[in-house]
Amino acid sequence: MHSPYTDLEERAFWRSAVGARSALDTGDLYRAKFSISRRAKIATAGSCFAQHVGRSLRSAGLNVLDEEPVPGSIPDSEAQRYGYRLYSARYGNIYTTRQLLQLHKEAYGEISPESAVWEKDSRFYDAMRPSVEPNGLKTPELVAQHRQAHLAAVRDVYETADVVVFTFGLTEAWEHTKSKTVYPTAPGTIAGSYDANTFNFVNLDYNAIMRDFVEFRKRIKAIKKSVKFVITVSPVPLTATATGQHVEVATAYSKSVLRAVCGSLYERFSDVDYFPSYEIITSTNNRGAYFENNKRSVSTKGVQTAMGMFLGAHGFAGEPAQKSPAASSVPVRIAPPISAESNDVVCEDELLEAFSK
Amino acid sequence: MKKVLFVGNSHLGAIRRGWSETPAAWDGWDAEFFALPSTHFLSAELHSDGLFGVGHLGMSAKQAKKWANRINEKTDVSYQNADLIVHVGANLMANRMFPILSTYSIDGFLKNSGTKRMSMEAFKAFCTSVAQSNTEFGGWKTTGIPQIIAPRPRHIETALDELERFVSSDHLRALCKQSDLLARLFDLFEDIYIQQAQTSGWTYVRQPENTITSLGLTEPKYVSGAKILLGDDTAKSDFGHMNANYGGEMLNAIHAAVVARIGISSVTAA
Numbered sequence: 331m332h333s334p335y336t337d338l339e340e341r342a343f344w345r346s347a348v349g350a351r352s353a354l355d356t357g358d359l360y361r362a363k364f365s366i367s368r369r370a371k372i373a374t375a376g377s378c379f380a381q382h383v384g385r386s387l388r389s390a391g392l393n394v395l396d397e398e399p400v401p402g403s404i405p406d407s408e409a410q411r412y413g414y415r416l417y418s419a420r421y422g423n424i425y426t427t428r429q430l431l432q433l434h435k436e437a438y439g440e441i442s443p444e445s446a447v448w449e450k451d452s453r454f455y456d457a458m459r460p461s462v463e464p465n466g467l468k469t470p471e472l473v474a475q476h477r478q479a480h481l482a483a484v485r486d487v488y489e490t491a492d493v494v495v496f497t498f499g500l501t502e503a504w505e506h507t508k509s510k511t512v513y514p515t516a517p518g519t520i521a522g523s524y525d526a527n528t529f530n531f532v533n534l535d536y537n538a539i540m541r542d543f544v545e546f547r548k549r550i551k552a553i554k555k556s557v558k559f560v561i562t563v564s565p566v567p568l569t570a571t572a573t574g575q576h577v578e579v580a581t582a583y584s585k586s587v588l589r590a591v592c593g594s595l596y597e598r599f600s601d602v603d604y605f606p607s608y609e610i611i612t613s614t615n616n617r618g619a620y621f622e623n624n625k626r627s628v629s630t631k632g633v634q635t636a637m638g639m640f641l642g643a644h645g646f647a648g649e650p651a652q653k654s655p656a657a658s659s660v661p662v663r664i665a666p667p668i669s670a671e672s673n674d675v676v677c678e679d680e681l682l683e684a685f686s687k
Numbered sequence: 688m689k690k691v692l693f694v695g696n697s698h699l700g701a702i703r704r705g706w707s708e709t710p711a712a713w714d715g716w717d718a719e720f721f722a723l724p725s726t727h728f729l730s731a732e733l734h735s736d737g738l739f740g741v742g743h744l745g746m747s748a749k750q751a752k753k754w755a756n757r758i759n760e761k762t763d764v765s766y767q768n769a770d771l772i773v774h775v776g777a778n779l780m781a782n783r784m785f786p787i788l789s790t791y792s793i794d795g796f797l798k799n800s801g802t803k804r805m806s807m808e809a810f811k812a813f814c815t816s817v818a819q820s821n822t823e824f825g826g827w828k829t830t831g832i833p834q835i836i837a838p839r840p841r842h843i844e845t846a847l848d849e850l851e852r853f854v855s856s857d858h859l860r861a862l863c864k865q866s867d868l869l870a871r872l873f874d875l876f877e878d879i880y881i882q883q884a885q886t887s888g889w890t891y892v893r894q895p896e897n898t899i900t901s902l903g904l905t906e907p908k909y910v911s912g913a914k915i916l917l918g919d920d921t922a923k924s925d926f927g928h929m930n931a932n933y934g935g936e937m938l939n940a941i942h943a944a945v946v947a948r949i950g951i952s953s954v955t956a957a
Binding site for chain 2: 408479
């Protein structure tokens with residue numbers, strides 16, 4: 331008797347692949363769909379877990395783009411406080427695919443976000459990346475000028491990248507009701523103020539997220555046909571939900587939708603690979619060992635495990651990091667390896683904690 | 688008599704030669720000097736017995752001792768009995784900001800040719816972080832003895848002719864040569880060190896204004912006749928080591944700080 335399961339590898343069966351696996355044994359969860367050259371220019375973006383991804387890739391000496399670089403002599407903690415050295419440009423966290431697509435459209439002048447400057451204590455913030463200037467800027471005009479300069483750097487990222495690594499973070503977002511502009515944080519969290527007549531909550535569904543990413547991919551491929559994508563789902567649960575559901579239920583929904591989109595993208599496009607950081611971190615096999623005490627933040631060990639698997643699958647594990655070119659006296663566009671001093675991630679949504687009773 | 692102990696790197700040469708012309712302000716002070724080449728001075732230590740000198744460990748200790756003996760005829764100097772310690776020749780590290788100055792326009796500070804923008808707040812924060820991580824400052828152990836930091840002199844203005852060696856950006860080179868950009872950069876760093884000094888319990892003495900040109904660099908006349916630590920003339924391409932006149936100016940500035948900021952007003956009162 332022959333069954334379609336007869337010739338499958340052990341990794342296809344729960345009993346051998348998970349049940350018999352010792353705790354913290356990472357198993358064979360990931361096989362790279364395509365190879366990435368050490369010279370490939372990698373762009374990173376996404377929710378705050380993506381900061382870990384970028385940091386790990388840089389530490390492994392990969393060619394992670396940085397279009398808004400600061401010299402290696404600036405400590406990570408200080409650079410990151412101002413949004414530098416987090417991603418390939420200083421866009422801060424991009425939690426949703428809607429925000430990802432919106433940034434692309436804005437970078438090429440197709441849209442102009444509504445309510446793009448928020449105010450707090452007579453200082454002015456870029457509503458699309460409010461955390462990059464922790465104390466805001468002097469005038470709204472200055473914010474607009476900085477944004478235009480930033481958008482030029484964003485275009486450089488799009489036009490240079492060989493590989494785009496994007497971490498899907500959230501389905502929930504706040505948008506400007508009339509224009510549908512989405513923001514990375516709710517108005518009033520870092521700056522600005524919430525007005526129910528101007529802004530509304532949106533919980534993006536599978537179709538919307540799928541549509542946004544497919545559109546984003548199409549636009550990137552129009553610039554450079556050979557670009558490949560590595561997508562992941564952030565294993566970090568929601569800090570808070572505005573759905574009215576229990577936050578754990580809302581997290582399950584959100585991650586499930588994102589995971590489903592990633593699965594579809596993986597099946598549909600040969601140039602899209604899915605890296606299972608979500609599964610590696612949240613596997614029941616780990617018994618929660620890869621989370622910090624708050625059961626939300628991913629521990630250093632968890633990040634090392636997940637990214638170790640990624641690097642290993644691409645043949646980069648154990649290779650020495652390249653010397654930081656940013657320490658030289660000339661401007662560079664490749665991010666320096668990040669020192670061990672700063673493993674904190676910058677998460678705007680953690681500010682929501684401050685609003686919990 | 689009071690005793691001032693000068694310790695430092697090769698830039699201590701100018702101070703020592705300035706002292707030999709005995710500035711009047713320092714009447715009643717005895718001076719002792721202890722110098723090491725910059726690389727060895729960086730690893731010098733204050734030992735538990737109150738002796739400051741070359742480290743006892745590490746690959747370079749042997750070399751450092753050799754240099755220390757050659758220059759000072761000893762490897763350590765005692766902090767004890769000193770009423771004042773002056774550390775000479777610390778590098779501001781302002782040049783570490785050149786990659787930023789080459790790349791970014793900085794609000795209210797620099798208009799660059801490229802598109803990249805940086806806020807003044809971020810730039811100041813980065814300058815401060817570089818200053819705070821500067822091991823040539825703040826690494827001094829608290830001894831209960833008043834301590835002064837006297838920075839190494841800025842390069843002389845003719846160094847701008849050699850700027851290609853240090854700055855790859857044509858635009859930045861032009862700005863350095865034609866504007867007060869460097870002056871403002873050095874002033875910004877000095878302000879940071881002064882603030883840092885206030886919280887650390889030491890005193891920072893700026894390079895005297897009358898030795899600085901409008902571009903923010905040292906008047907070329909202060910390099911004329913300069914000698915290195917062991918007495919040889921400095922090389923033609925040496926834009927950083929100054930002469931006895933410069934040493935005299937710096938000694939006057941240090942003495943003014945001793946009186947005004949540390950409060951040692953009169954030798955006879957001691």
